[in-house]
Amino acid sequence: MKPKILTTLTTYSSSLFVSDLFAGITVALVAIPLSLAIAIASGADPAAGLVTAIVAGFLISALGGSRVQIGGPTGAFIVVVFGVIAAHGYDGLVLATFMAGIILVLAGLLRAGNLISFVPESVVNGFTVGIAIIIAASQIKDLFGLQPEHLPAEFIGKVDALWAARATVDWTSLGIGAVTMALIVLLRRIAPKFPGLIVAVGFTSAAVFLFDLPVDTIGSRFGTMPSQLPQPRLPDLTLNRVIELLPSAFVIAFLAGVESLLSAMVADRMTGGQYRRNAEVMAQGAANIGSAIFGGLPATGAIARTATNVRAGGKTPVAGLVHALAILLAVLFAAPLAGYLAMPALAGLLMLTAWNMSEPNKWPQYLSAQKSDLILLLITLILTVVADLTIAIGVGVSLGLALRLRRRQVPPAEWTEPER
Numbered sequence: 001m002k003p004k005i006l007t008t009l010t011t012y013s014s015s016l017f018v019s020d021l022f023a024g025i026t027v028a029l030v031a032i033p034l035s036l037a038i039a040i041a042s043g044a045d046p047a048a049g050l051v052t053a054i055v056a057g058f059l060i061s062a063l064g065g066s067r068v069q070i071g072g073p074t075g076a077f078i079v080v081v082f083g084v085i086a087a088h089g090y091d092g093l094v095l096a097t098f099m100a101g102i103i104l105v106l107a108g109l110l111r112a113g114n115l116i117s118f119v120p121e122s123v124v125n126g127f128t129v130g131i132a133i134i135i136a137a138s139q140i141k142d143l144f145g146l147q148p149e150h151l152p153a154e155f156i157g158k159v160d161a162l163w164a165a166r167a168t169v170d171w172t173s174l175g176i177g178a179v180t181m182a183l184i185v186l187l188r189r190i191a192p193k194f195p196g197l198i199v200a201v202g203f204t205s206a207a208v209f210l211f212d213l214p215v216d217t218i219g220s221r222f223g224t225m226p227s228q229l230p231q232p233r234l235p236d237l238t239l240n241r242v243i244e245l246l247p248s249a250f251v252i253a254f255l256a257g258v259e260s261l262l263s264a265m266v267a268d269r270m271t272g273g274q275y276r277r278n279a280e281v282m283a284q285g286a287a288n289i290g291s292a293i294f295g296g297l298p299a300t301g302a303i304a305r306t307a308t309n310v311r312a313g314g315k316t317p318v319a320g321l322v323h324a325l326a327i328l329l330a331v332l333f334a335a336p337l338a339g340y341l342a343m344p345a346l347a348g349l350l351m352l353t354a355w356n357m358s359e360p361n362k363w364p365q366y367l368s369a370q371k372s373d374l375i376l377l378l379i380t381l382i383l384t385v386v387a388d389l390t391i392a393i394g395v396g397v398s399l400g401l402a403l404r405l406r407r408r409q410v411p412p413a414e415w416t417e418p419e420r
Contacts, residue, residue: 001108001279003063008316016315023314024322027070029195030308031057032327034353036218036338037346038073039297041138042081044090046218046338047226047331048297049073054229054328056287056299061320064283065276066264068314070305070323071287073297075353076259077252079134079389081297084248086153092245095235098292099242099249104257104285112257113277119258120400125359125366126377127392130384132358135350137162142216142347143177145170155385173215177348180204184352193312201349205342218346219339227335229328232293251390252298256284260301270310304356372403 031053039049053072060071084093107113134155140162141151148165152158180200187196208215218225260283264275280301287299309319366377376399383392 020319023312028326052296058324065279100252101288108282123396126380145173177344180348263301
C-alpha cells in the first residue's frame with residue numbers, strides 16, 4: 001500500500017533528477033496532443049483532457065505503486081465517456097468518475113488489486129481491439145473531412161452515415177491527416193526518444209495556419225482554450241443520480257483498474273521493477289476523484305506514455321510529477337497555441353493510437369491460441385463494437401471464468417445416486 005515515491009526518495013540523487021526531468025518533459029510533449037485528441041473524441045471539451053493529464057497524472061505518480069507509471073486520459077475510455085456524456089450529460093460523467101474513484105479506493109483498501117489475475121487475457125485483448133475499432137471509426141469524419149447529415153453514436157449507424165457521405169471527402173483534410181501520420185511513424189523510427197507526436201501535429205497545423213487552408217482547428221470548432229485550471233468543486237450528489245450512474249461508475253472503475261495494472265506490468269518488464277498492485281489501485285481512485293473535482297475525465301495509467309517515459313530515461317515517480325507540471329505550465333502560458341491544432345492532424349494521431357492499441361503484432365498469437373480463447377476474444381470484441389462495453393466485459397469475464405473452471409482438474413465427487 002506504500003506509494004513507490006516514498007521508497008525511491010530515500011536514495012534520490014541529482015543524477016536521477018536530471019533523468020526524470022528530461023523524461024517528464026518528453027512525456028508532457030507527447031501527452032499534450034494525445035490528451036486534447038482523446039477529450040475531443042470522447043465528446044468533451046478539449047481542455048478537459050489537459051485538466052485530467054495535470055491533476056490525475058500528478059496524483060497517479062505521487063501515490064501510485066509503480067516507479068515509472070504515467071497517468072492521464074486514455075483511448076480505452078473514449079467509448080465509455082462518449083456514451084455517458086450522450087446519455088447523462090457532462091455533469092453525469094463527472095459524477096460517474098467521482099464515484100469510480102471512490103470504488104477504486106475501496107477496492108485498494110480491500111486488496112482487490114490481486115484479482116487482476118482472474119480477468120482472462122482474451123477478454124482484455126477482445127475489448128481492447130474492439131475499442132480500437134470504435135476509436136478509428138470515430139475519427140474517419142475528421143480525417144477525411146466528411147460532412148454527414150447525421151452521425152449516430154452507435155457503430156453500425158455511424159459506418160452507414162459515413163459511407164453515405166463519401167462524396168463529401170475533403171482532400172485537404174485527408175492530406176493533412178496523412179502527412180501527420182507519416183511524420184509520426186517516420187519520427188518514431190529514426191528517433192524513438194524524440195517527442196515526435198507534438199512535432200508532427202505542430203508541423204501540419206502550422207501549415208494549415210500559414211497557408212490558410214480550409215481545415216477545421218480546435219479554435220474554429222471549440223473556441224479559445226482556457227489558460228488556467230477550473231475551480232475545484234464537488235459534483236452534485238443525489239440518490240437518484242447516484243443509482244442511475246452506478247453501472248457507468250463500475251465500468252470506469254473496472255477499466256481504470258485493469259488498464260493501470262496492465263500498464264504497470266508492462267513497465268516492470270521494461271525496467272525489471274516490481275510494482276505494488278493495491279497502492280496502484282488506490283492511486284487510480286484518488287486520481288479519478290481529483291480529476292472529477294476539477295471537471296476532468298476518467299484517468300488511468302497510460303501504456304504508451306509510460307513506455308515513452310521509460311525510453312526517455314525516467315527512473316522514479318518524479319518524472320510523472322514533472323510531466324504533470326510541464327503540462328500545467330503549457331496551459332498557463334501557451335494555451336492559445338492549442339487553438340491552432342488542426343482537427344485532421346489530431347484524427348490522424350488517434351488513428352495511429354487505435355492501430356497501436358490493437359497490437360497487430362499479437363494477431364498471429366490470437367489466431368494460434370486455443371479455439372475457446374479465440375472465440376472468447378471474438379465474442380468480447382463483437383459485443384464491444386456492436387453492443388455495449390458493459391455487456392462485453394460482463395459476458396466476457398463470466399465466460400472466461402467458466403472456461404477456467406472447466407479446465408481445472410477437479411476429481412469426480414464420491415457420491416452415487418441411491419437406488420429408488
